[in-house]
Amino acid sequence: MSPDDLRIWLNHFEYHAEHPRCIPQALEDVLEPEERRLIAGSIATFQLGEQSEGNTLLRATQQFARKNQLPALVRIMELFIREEQRHAALLQGFMEEHDIRLKHRDLTDRVFRRLRRLAGLELYMSVLISAELIGNVYYRALESATGCQRLKVLCRTVVADELVHVAFESLLLLELRAARPSWMRALMRMAHRAFFVATAAVVWVAHRSLLRRAGYDARSFLHSCLAQYAFYLEPVTAILASTSVQ
Numbered sequence: 001m002s003p004d005d006l007r008i009w010l011n012h013f014e015y016h017a018e019h020p021r022c023i024p025q026a027l028e029d030v031l032e033p034e035e036r037r038l039i040a041g042s043i044a045t046f047q048l049g050e051q052s053e054g055n056t057l058l059r060a061t062q063q064f065a066r067k068n069q070l071p072a073l074v075r076i077m078e079l080f081i082r083e084e085q086r087h088a089a090l091l092q093g094f095m096e097e098h099d100i101r102l103k104h105r106d107l108t109d110r111v112f113r114r115l116r117r118l119a120g121l122e123l124y125m126s127v128l129i130s131a132e133l134i135g136n137v138y139y140r141a142l143e144s145a146t147g148c149q150r151l152k153v154l155c156r157t158v159v160a161d162e163l164v165h166v167a168f169e170s171l172l173l174l175e176l177r178a179a180r181p182s183w184m185r186a187l188m189r190m191a192h193r194a195f196f197v198a199t200a201a202v203v204w205v206a207h208r209s210l211l212r213r214a215g216y217d218a219r220s221f222l223h224s225c226l227a228q229y230a231f232y233l234e235p236v237t238a239i240l241a242s243t244s245v246q
């Protein structure tokens, strides 16, 4: 990414840090007991996933930014981490008002955190964008599964931020990959896609009751997740596929 591109991203994140998206107070906020039972464990897992001090990401970014003389990248990541922490706080606020217990540990969350610590910025971004792309499908499913207006708007608010996150992460990741030899790029793409499919399968198993309520079965959920993956990470393939359908 050029310094000019980074300036545009920095403007975006700075603007949203100064004007964070808010949930209107006057919204209807009724969660039926049956619905609460359906979403409690599931929303708690995603709330936990949104929480992070971001130390590993900041360290990896600082190293990369120093090497490539891109100081704005560090500030962007700081603001990005703050936005994720805000998602965690918004979800926590909703959960507390509805007596939904917070989770402090979860197996998939632990695996994701361990993987992200393994190597530099490129691996971190690959793992992070996988979680965020699947998260976007999940939050949209949660929005359509619930009758609670406040939760619907909360999901939409999180997705609005996340769409920008995945756009930024995918550009960065594709650019990091572009610096590799083509055989390694092909290998990394295959490994990433396999990891993504495995993660989507785990999310399906863990959250299937809620996802089923939103109208998904295993196949259509995986299909939706892969469509997101292709749109952001295989843009050329996605364009070719859409033109061949016409």
Ligand SMILES: [Fe+2]
Binding pocket: 050, 083, 084, 087, 158, 162
């Ligand atoms: Fe988030």
Ligand SMILES: [Fe+2]
Binding pocket: 084, 132, 161, 162, 165
């Ligand atoms: Fe995000």
